[in-house]
Amino acid sequence: MDWRSVRFDWNRARAFLVTAEEGSLSAAARALGMAQPTLGRQVEALQEELGVVLFERTGRGLELTPSGLELLEHVRTMGEAAGRLSLGASGRAQALEGNIAITASEIDAAYLLPPIIEKLRRTATGLTVDLIAKNSAADLRRREADIAIRNFRPDQPELIARKIKDVAARLYVSEVYLERFAKPLGVETVAEADFISLWSPNSYLAALVGAGLPVDRSNLTILADSHLVHWELLKAGQGIGMVPEFLGETTPGIVRAMEGAYTPFQFPIWLTTHRELNTSRRVRMVFDFLAEELGNI
Template sequence: MDWRAIKFDWNRARAFLVTAEEGSLSAAARALGMAQPTLGRQVEALQEELGVVLFERTGRGLELTPSGLDLLDHVRSMGEAAGRLSLGASGRALALEGTIAITASEIDAAYLLPPIVEKLRSTASGLTIDLIAKNTASDLRRREADIAIRNFRPDQPELIARKINDVTARLYVSDRYLERFGKPLTVHNVAEADFISLWEPDTYLAGLVQAGLEIDRTNFTVLTDSHLVHWEMLKAGAGIGIVPEFLGETTSGITRALDGAYQAFTFPLWLTTHRELNTSRRVRMVFDFLADELGRT
């Protein structure tokens, strides 16, 4: 290979790739953790090095030019190769120190993991835990996290997963709401009750109707896509919501709603990591530690 023929900076190629995938300089700068002007200069410099225009400005922001589209697949292959290199190096790390990125839902990150992380740090003080709380799945193949705690089994062949247990969730309501409702809450008057929607309202409603509750869209008086907001609204007395048992059963002022009138909701709990990262001593140790601790919950 004639290395002298490569006349561009690979970091600038990364700037081009992330900008193309994120759709704007501002989003790409956030993804890379750098200032937008710096990223913009890298993209401009790459265009000068290659002698082509990669983006053109439109009313909606940036759009790839035909030349940019032609080059995108090549740069994407470079990005995937860089990811494999990083995974391979991380997978061979032996020290029980460094940063481990763990991603989990907001509820699990805020209420299930803190004592586990504290115990983990006591066991391996050289580790730094980067806890990513989000309700969408991080891409482990692109190193958005090292380990994921999920409620579904991944189907990508590059990932390995272990089912830890099943999490039971039920309908809960605050004492404050029951006082406002003014009468015992039963299946016969549930159509008069307020519910807090989580995720996409129609999907949430379908699950409740399938469970046997005779309610409709008008029962949803609060809508949110945040698990934490859902929980705080429930505690504040805004309505009825679905909460994991480990949270609902241990919080003062919160009781089960319509107990016995429906079948409890069950979600699997999976621990997932990249297959190559499984050869890392520190990732293996954290993975096994989480599996043991979460298995006790």
């Protein structure tokens, strides 16, 4: 390879990549933790080094030029390679001390993982844990987390995933809400019931109808885009909601709704990590520990 033909600074290429992916200099500066003017100068310097214009200013901000679009894929490949280099270096760390970042849904992070993490910290006292509660999937390839607990199987070939088990979820309701009904709440009276939607109304309604419940859009009286908000609304007597058995069965004042009128919902638990990180003794230990503990819930 003719190394003299490489005529640009990687930091400047990174500035271009992040600006293109974030959509603006201000957003890119926040993502990189640097000042916007500094980032802007790096992008300008890269354009001068390469002799091309990468962005055009429009009324909506920055847009990639044809040259920028062409170069973006090459720089993105460089960014992924740089990420793999960092992953490989961290994966060689063999100590059980250090930080481990675990991501899970809000419900799992709030109600399922705390006692497991407490046990983990007693087992490996040198570990510090970042628990990232988010319902969207963290990107393990970009080191947003070391290990993810997910309710779906990842399809990226560079990730290692292990299915732990299937967890049942049911419809639950507060005893306070049931006091509104003169008759038992069942298929015959479901038209009068309020349901708390957990995701998009159409998808949630399709799940309820698919389970055999004769409900329609008018039954979805509240939409919550947060699992924790959905749970608090349910406990406050605002309607029927769907939660895992490990939560609904152990909370005083909460009972099963529409028992026998539908087929319980099943959600898989997948434990996921990066292939290169999986060579780390620290990550391997935590991965196996979580697999055992989650398998016992």
